[in-house]
Amino acid sequence: xxxxxxxxxxxxxxxxxxxxxxxxxxxxxxxxxxxxxxxxxxxxxxxxxxxxxxxxxxxxxxxxxxxxxxxxxxxxxxxxxxxxxxxxxxxxxxxxxxxxxxxx
Numbered sequence: 001x002x003x004x005x006x007x008x009x010x011x012x013x014x015x016x017x018x019x020x021x022x023x024x025x026x027x028x029x030x031x032x033x034x035x036x037x038x039x040x041x042x043x044x045x046x047x048x049x050x051x052x053x054x055x056x057x058x059x060x061x062x063x064x065x066x067x068x069x070x071x072x073x074x075x076x077x078x079x080x081x082x083x084x085x086x087x088x089x090x091x092x093x094x095x096x097x098x099x100x101x102x103x104x
Contacts, residue, residue, distance in 0.1 A: 034098035035067040041087060055084050073099040 031039060042052045053063040056077075065071035078095045081087050087095075 027050060031067065032069050032098070032102060034073070034095065034102050035069055037091070037095060037098065038067050038081075041081065041085060041091070045085060056080050073102070 042049070048065055049060045051059040056063065066073055066077065078099070080093050081095070082089075082092050091093065
């Protein structure tokens with residue numbers, strides 16, 4: 001379904017949720033596929049960066065750096081997402097593939 005985006009929405013801050021005709025559009029400015037998938041996992045569960053970071057026992061800055069590709073994906077990260085958020089084997093496999101292709 002095509003959307004008409006108002007000038008207000010076009011000027012919204014990066015990564016800001018924008019309400020449009022009853023749908024929330026999430027912008028993922030500057031993220032690679034790995035970062036987009038991690039952020040989607042977080043947002044679909046209505047979690048703030050702080051909430052997920054607390055569960056994973058890391059700082060919000062570290063989680064943000066992992067999402068944005070500024071820090072390599074630690075070996076424990078994807079298994080922790082499986083454990084805490086039940087992402088499933090297909091999603092975990094995709095994350096591993098994307099992390100590998102990211103160079104991590």
